Amino acid sequence: MTDTPWTTRPAHRDWLMSKANALFDLFQHNAVNPKGGFFDLDAAGKPMGNLRQIHATARMVHCFAIGSRLGRPGSGIIVDHGMRYLWEGHRDAVHGGYCWSLDDDGYKDDSKQAYGHAFVLLAAADAKVLGHPLADQMLADITDVLETRFWEERHGAVSEEYARDWSKITAYRGQNSNMHLTEALMAAYEATGEALYLDKAKRIASLVIGRHAASLDYVVAEHFDENWNIDKSYKGSDMFRPAGTTPGHWLEWARLMAQLWVLDGRKESWHIEAAQRLFRSAVTRGWDARTGGFYYTLDFDHRPALTHRIWWPATEAIGAAAFLAALAPDPFYEQWYRKVWDFSAQHFIDPANGGWFGELGEDLKPIDRFFTGKPDIYHALQACLIPLYPATGSLMRAVA
DSSP states (O other), X not given: OOSOOGGGOHHHHHHHHHHHHHHHHHHHHHSBOTTSSBOEEOTTSOXXXXXXXXXXXXXHHXXXXXXXXXXXXXXXXXXXXXXXXXXXXIBOTTTOSBOSEEETTEEEEOOEEHHHHXXXXXXXXXXXXXXXXXXXXXXXXXXXXXXXXXXXXXXXXXXXXXXXXXXXXXOOEEHHHHHHHHXXXXXXXXXXXXXXXXXXXXXHHIIIIIIIIHHTTSOOBOEEOTTOOBOTTOOOOTXXXXXXXXXXXXXXXXXXXXXXXXXXXXXXXXXXXXXXXHHHHHHHHHBOTTTOSBOSOBOTTSXXXXXXXXXXXXXXXXXXXXXXXXXXXXXXXXXXXXXXXXXXXXXXBOTTTSSBOXXXXXXXXXXXXXXXXXXXXXXHHHHHHGGGXXXXXSHHHHHO
């Protein structure tokens, strides 16, 4: 392929920004809960329910912090609304840490999960870049909680989950929470310049990718015991901890490893090499060559397991392809960038109600199996914006 990359074409760039603005509009004007936090959106893009989960709250802060950097009016109000709910709602003033979910009556799930805490760190780091008045105290607080409650120095990664009083729930260790913590640690490093954040990101990457994924020919294992031995027999919920492997996470790690390589001064060549191998592994093993789209999960023999299509692996493929094409030019990445956008524009973007369909059946028609209504803004927005900016780090850094 020798023609001009899509990401350099004005018409494609305008299209990407129009899709990003459509997402901003949908969530800015429909998701704000006046009692604090944010509503989920139904299939028509309207508010539903009163449950506020911590990752969704923090992701809204992250996305509208990016909106503020872009100069989008109203974004700062959303950031402030979310930051206050993280601090005054999710934060546990009695035991410390941040609880998973609340409704109008208080905590619904008061567990302390590494996954949620990773997104609090991301939100706090982004808010610090904006100079938000709560940012410094939240960043200090979440950093201390992660260090004293979750971080396991002997492994170079975090443990998974605790009860509200910090009693242990399970010996399970998961890569997903550590992957998102890697993203957040890099953002905190960019926001503060403090090397301890980058060092921890490198430790996690070394464990999950350098040790385990490399041993599986760049397939990312999801589930581990407390000594970080792979647990191939593990089966949790199909939605959050499915059995087998999840190609979407290989794609997410591909972008994060490339970002880590850049932030660390391009010193460790294995970072970018792993990024490239993870991407190739995902698109060759995880893509349905007959109808298109990524399978949600595979077994350890790379056979499709959960075969319906979820929106976020496609968004992560787009971001990873754009990032890798910028850092290690190869027509292969351009080919896949176009292929996944073609599929997503045709099947995932909802032309009638805005936003993206959360999942598709094998016939590529929208279904409600794991998700009801519109997924949150985080994955789709980043797919629209990452291709527009230099591959120099996070979007908060690149937009500037």
